Amino acid sequence: MSGEDGDPRNEALERRARELFEASASELDARTASRLARARAAALAELDSHRRPAWQWAAPVAVAASAALVAVLLTRAPDAPPAPIAASDAAAGIEALELLAAGDDLDLAAEDPEFYAWLELAALDDPDGQG
Amino acid sequence: MDESNPVACPVTLGIVAPAPAVSTCRAPSEEACLEAPLTLDRFLAGVERRAFRLAEIALRDRDEALDVVQGAMLRLVRSYGRRPSEEWPPLFHRILLNGIRDAQRRRSVRSRLFGFLPQHRDDQRDDDTDLVERIPDGGPDPERRLMAGQAMQRLETALGELPPRQQEAFLLRCLQGMDVAEAAEAMGCSEGSVKTHYFRALQSLRAKLEEVW
Numbered sequence: 001m002s003g004e005d006g007d008p009r010n011e012a013l014e015r016r017a018r019e020l021f022e023a024s025a026s027e028l029d030a031r032t033a034s035r036l037a038r039a040r041a042a043a044l045a046e047l048d049s050h051r052r053p054a055w056q057w058a059a060p061v062a063v064a065a066s067a068a069l070v071a072v073l074l075t076r077a078p079d080a081p082p083a084p085i086a087a088s089d090a091a092a093g094i095e096a097l098e099l100l101a102a103g104d105d106l107d108l109a110a111e112d113p114e115f116y117a118w119l120e121l122a123a124l125d126d127p128d129g130q131g
Numbered sequence: 132m133d134e135s136n137p138v139a140c141p142v143t144l145g146i147v148a149p150a151p152a153v154s155t156c157r158a159p160s161e162e163a164c165l166e167a168p169l170t171l172d173r174f175l176a177g178v179e180r181r182a183f184r185l186a187e188i189a190l191r192d193r194d195e196a197l198d199v200v201q202g203a204m205l206r207l208v209r210s211y212g213r214r215p216s217e218e219w220p221p222l223f224h225r226i227l228l229n230g231i232r233d234a235q236r237r238r239s240v241r242s243r244l245f246g247f248l249p250q251h252r253d254d255q256r257d258d259d260t261d262l263v264e265r266i267p268d269g270g271p272d273p274e275r276r277l278m279a280g281q282a283m284q285r286l287e288t289a290l291g292e293l294p295p296r297q298q299e300a301f302l303l304r305c306l307q308g309m310d311v312a313e314a315a316e317a318m319g320c321s322e323g324s325v326k327t328h329y330f331r332a333l334q335s336l337r338a339k340l341e342e343v344w
Contacts, residue, residue, distance in 0.1 A: 009337060009341070010333045010337065013333060013336060013337050013340065013341075013344075014305050014333070016282075016344060017286055017301075017305055017306065017336075018305060018306060018308075020279055020282055020283040020286060021181075021184060021283070021306040023276075023279050023283075024184055024279075024280070024283050025180040025181045025183075025184045027276065028180055028183070028184075032183065032193070032197070033180070035197055036179045036180065036183055036197070036200065037176075037179075039179075039197065039200060039201035039204055040172070040175045040176065040179055040204055042201070042204075042205070043175065043201070043205045043207070043208045044171060044172055044208060046205060046208055047171065047208045047209075047212050
């Protein structure tokens with residue numbers, strides 16, 4: 001730091017200014033030094049509040065997970081009976097099964113084609129079905 | 132922050148010359164202190180007094196200077212506390228300089244808005260009170276300290292009359308001990324600008340102080 005030009009007058013000024021500055025910085029009055037120390041402590045306390053230990057994060061997470069598990073278990077009762085089937089639906093299903101199981105009625109067209117031909121002609125002769 | 136029985140140890144901060152008796156730590160011995168890694172606490176303890184004096188010289192207001200230094204500490208801790216310790220000095224001084232500029236800007240706006248009111252005039256500083264307060268507590272040679280205090284007062288007055296950029300260049304280059312590149316980074320300008328501002332600051336200060344120093 002020579003004043004960039006090597007001028008001894010500049011160097012003397014720099015040296016004197018630096019000495020005075022160092023003295024004023026190192027010999028601060030107690031009140032100001034104390035306020036600075038408190039400011040530093042406050043800043044570092046901020047860092048500590050951000051730097052929480054792992055267990056402090058794990059504890060709330062564990063509590064939340066436990067609560068969620070309990071909630072799921074309570075809402076899903078294991079002995080709940082299945083919903084009843086309506087009686088009419090059950091009867092219709094049984095009739096359909098009987099028809100399918102019988103089998104013989106489904107082969108009428110193959111066994112007696114004349115009957116179906118007559119049925120068709122009768123329908124043409126009397127379209128209103130009144131005769 | 133118990134400072135009742137600290138072990139003084141110098142902290143080398145890279146861009147700042149080792150500061151005598153400005154750093155404290157609670158290590159059992161000075162050797163142990165020097166071997167310990169640079170923590171944020173030690174770093175801030177090592178720079179806080181100089182930072183405060185820089186802010187006070189630039190702002191010419193003790194309370195405002197304390198606010199700026201505290202703000203810079205908080206900002207460093209919050210935003211850059213986890214960065215490698217080598218990055219702290221330039222970051223801190225950049226934050227500090229920005230804080231000083233913001234305070235000067237606010238003061239300038241206040242002065243423009245309320246300058247006509249006598250109670251808001253910034254040049255009404257109680258210099259006599261400050262000078263007495265600045266005398267350090269205790270010490271073997273109060274007369275020498277008082278003379279040094281008066282010389283420092285003249286330097287501060289002369290610095291206060293410099294344009295802001297010249298003032299910053301002088302504070303960082305001469306008083307804070309930064310090299311040109313570090314000062315340029317903190318000021319956010321080119322190295323050439325720093326050299327120019329610094330040279331002009333030296334010329335102005337010499338013209339004002341050579342007679343009285």
